Amino acid sequence: MTDGAMWLDGNAIGGLLQELFGTDLTRAPRTCQSCGTVHPIGAHRLYRGAGLVLRCPACGDLALRIVALPDGHVLHLEGSWRIEILAPNR
Amino acid sequence: MDRARIVWQFATVRELVEETAHAKTVRLDLPDWPGHAAGQHVDVRLTAEDGYQTERSYSIASAPEQAGLALTVERIDDGEVSPYLVDELRSGDELELRGPIGGHFIWRIADGGPLLLVAGGSGLVPLMSMLRHRSAQGSAVDTRLLLSARSLIDVLYRDELAMLGRGDGLAVHQTLTRDRPAGWPGFARRVDAEMLVSVGPTPAHRPRIFICGPTAFVEQAADLLVEIGHDPAAIRAERFGPTGG
Numbered sequence: 298m299t300d301g302a303m304w305l306d307g308n309a310i311g312g313l314l315q316e317l318f319g320t321d322l323t324r325a326p327r328t329c330q331s332c333g334t335v336h337p338i339g340a341h342r343l344y345r346g347a348g349l350v351l352r353c354p355a356c357g358d359l360a361l362r363i364v365a366l367p368d369g370h371v372l373h374l375e376g377s378w379r380i381e382i383l384a385p386n387r
Numbered sequence: 388m389d390r391a392r393i394v395w396q397f398a399t400v401r402e403l404v405e406e407t408a409h410a411k412t413v414r415l416d417l418p419d420w421p422g423h424a425a426g427q428h429v430d431v432r433l434t435a436e437d438g439y440q441t442e443r444s445y446s447i448a449s450a451p452e453q454a455g456l457a458l459t460v461e462r463i464d465d466g467e468v469s470p471y472l473v474d475e476l477r478s479g480d481e482l483e484l485r486g487p488i489g490g491h492f493i494w495r496i497a498d499g500g501p502l503l504l505v506a507g508g509s510g511l512v513p514l515m516s517m518l519r520h521r522s523a524q525g526s527a528v529d530t531r532l533l534l535s536a537r538s539l540i541d542v543l544y545r546d547e548l549a550m551l552g553r554g555d556g557l558a559v560h561q562t563l564t565r566d567r568p569a570g571w572p573g574f575a576r577r578v579d580a581e582m583l584v585s586v587g588p589t590p591a592h593r594p595r596i597f598i599c600g601p602t603a604f605v606e607q608a609a610d611l612l613v614e615i616g617h618d619p620a621a622i623r624a625e626r627f628g629p630t631g632g
Contacts, residue, residue: 304626
């Protein structure tokens with residue numbers, strides 16, 4: 298299929314998010330600051346360019362920008378994220 | 388949620404299996420693998436001699452019950468990673484990967500059904516892990532698979548699908564969009580609303596729906612499913628775009 302659509306799912310950066318947060322975020326629900334809908338991060342739209350941009354699947358507003366630097370990453374988060382992080386040694 | 392540190396590790400290639408002219412299954416042995424759920428993926432990292440690194444995500448094809456880990460990789464001709472995996476990788480080689488990744492696009496027996504799985508091309512891979520998991524658990528949960536491929540020679544796991552399709556509760560539907568053998572009994576067009584109604588289950592049965600394929604295929608299938616009355620919240624999707632490879 299010829300594919301003009303250039304975006305993927307939040308699932309595609311599940312590995313990177315798990316590396317940065319120490320827990321799976323693809324199930325984490327996020328409430329959009331713009332349209333108020335709640336979707337898991339794995340169901341958001343991922344755009345790859347110079348950095349990574351995650352957008353609300355309902356309205357397209359920004360959810361996350363990630364810029365890779367030589368020595369790490371810079372993250373800008375938008376909206377309300379619910380992230381469960383269990384204590385170590387559990 | 389599991390507290391899961393995610394670390395890169397080296398797997399050893401145990402076996403390569405040619406699935407189609409463009410796709411191979413890579414069977415791997417891992418020294419330290421925590422187990423996975425059907426639908427999860429791994430990140431594979433290649434490092435060039437000059438230190439340049441590149442990563443791609445690949446869905447896990449094997450069931451959690453199977454020993455080792457199997458990935459099925461389709462060659463994207465101008466890709467950076469898949470041509471190496473499909474053409475160059477040999478049994479005994481090491482491959483760097485991390486995982487398992489993802490808790491959204493997964494299905495476990497305990498989640499129940501009915502299930503509707505919709506695959507475009509090699510989007511079948513994570514759905515095959517679900518079917519293998521279902522079969523390994525001896526489950527007869529009502530499951531409908533709709534697989535869209537260009538032609539029969541592009542269909543992954545053809546013999547295994549035929550075998551699984553003879554078991555209880557699983558209906559395998561295929562549509563071939565480009566070439567059909569003479570007397571082809573399946574569908575012969577792109578996925579449309581009428582086809583999805585015919586495959587079922589009806590929205591009233593509230594199936595769990597998993598769609599995997601190229602982005603445009605997934606968009607189209609998801610829109611059609613909502614159009615015929617399925618709950619958008621019951622639809623989980625995994626897209627692979629033109630930037631893959």
